[in-house]
Amino acid sequence: MKPWQGISEFAAVAEQQSFTAAARQLRLSVAQVSRNIAALEHRLQMQLLYRSTRSVSLTEEGKLYLPHCQHLVASLRDADQAIQQRTQQPQGLIRITAPVYYGERFIAPLLNDFLHIYPECRLDFQLTNEQVDLIEGSYDVAIRLGQLGNPRLRARKLGSRRHFVVGSPAYFEEFGRPQDINALDAHRCFTGTVRQWRFQVEGKLETVRPESYLHCNNGLALRDAAMKGLGLAMLPDYYVTDSLANGQLEEVLADYRQPDDGIWALYPENRQVIPKVRVLLDYLSGNLSGNLSGKFNTGEIEN
Template identity: 45%
Template sequence: MMPWDGIVEFVAVAQTESFTLAALRLAISTAQVSRQVSQLENRLATKLFYRTTRKVSLTEEGAIYFRHCRQVLDALEEAERAISSLQHSPQGLIKMTAPVTYGETFVMPVVIDFMAQYPQVEVQCELTNKQLDLVDGGFDLAIRLGHLADSSMIAKRLTNRRQYICASTDYLAKNGVPTSLADLVKHNCLIGSQPHWNVRENGQNKVIKVQGKLQCSSGLSLLSAAKKGMGIVQLPGYYVNDAIASGELVVLLADYQQDKEGIWALYPQNRYLSAKVKLLVEKLMRELPKH
């Protein structure tokens, strides 16, 4: 038995979470996929999958093995492309993650255009506001917003965003206009995932704690609440630009506004960056809006 036997089948099952779907992807029979994976497990003396009638999932050992196999297969795939015309026609899977609203509104339209341009590319995109572990999750790419805390990742700036503190004229007419950060304690602040806002005071970026009656992880919901006069909100320009332009919202405390933040492509240092991912990142850099 060759040392590579079963690895391609194993990776396909891990990616699709199905022996049947893996067989379709590889254009072989389900029985052959099952046989190859079973032989691989026997050779490793390790159970790689939990199997039920409804679901196939990786064991802890399987997840570790998958991360290493995926890197090796990606490197082999890229080596072949380096000496063939496939370098100009990327193919294969890109597994990525992005924040929900920004991903739906801006990232996925670019990704869909990319897939139309390169029909052999597959994409699995998980839209979530959680900070997923890229290595454990087997992700090739993550889109992250604002300040980055994880220095173990390689980051490439795609574009920028600016945060605005704003409220409706109705709210301000009833509650007054704050002229300093200290005034915010007198107001109902509409809070996102974390009870703090990013501001700049005396030339220094800082984080201030805010409080209010509504906390929600959805920027669109906070925008709606602000338009209805429920309170003061801090949101990126891609949420509030139209409302500011129409006069529905008024920008407040502009002197305390931070400089533009980055919107980033993030990927693990130990993940082989394939040509398809490079091309997608370059497209995102060109086409994501500048806020």
């Protein structure tokens, strides 16, 4: 048998948990789907699916094999679409994920506008602060915030963000202002998803791990605590710009502010950027960062 025979059928049955639904999706007969999967299991010399009259489930070997098959199927689909869409308007489904707050405030409105411009496209947009696996989740793009790291993914820079250490006027009136990073030991500090605070001291990055007076993995909650005078928070600009402008919060340690870090669109390293995805990335880049020219790098993002 051909090495790829049965792979699409196996992935479809595993995802649909039904031979009938998979056959309908692939436009094949149930018998043909069953034969091709049986041939695949014979070639591998192992069972991939448990079958009964009522249900279908994966064996342990099937669970291990499935993500690789899904990646192959996605790559084949991308290759087909790259050819089909070469002379066409962007069209088809784009699956994208983004962090909850940043996605709600900035990405979602742009995606809605994108659909007005390219009505032949469809979007599956998921908001989560979890580090989802792009290949296993069959995502085309993930929006991530932070520093590059892991070479398994490629990334296009869409913009940048700036961090501020902030507190309320009432807090500073009672506890004073820290004049350098060593003074943070005497202050009530909040920590979020990342417990370390980064600063730039004489051109070098230094990391401080303040004792958490309040620890919470939600930036809005930390901003609210800071505005109520409970302590100091280090937060990205999109959380605090308005509060700094209206005087509810004030910045400290500005001379030690860490360098701006990135807002990135990630996609699998060995997946071709098909036209509809490239158009979306260009649109996001242009609207998130003005004339910023996004460059491609390899890496994974750390929140």
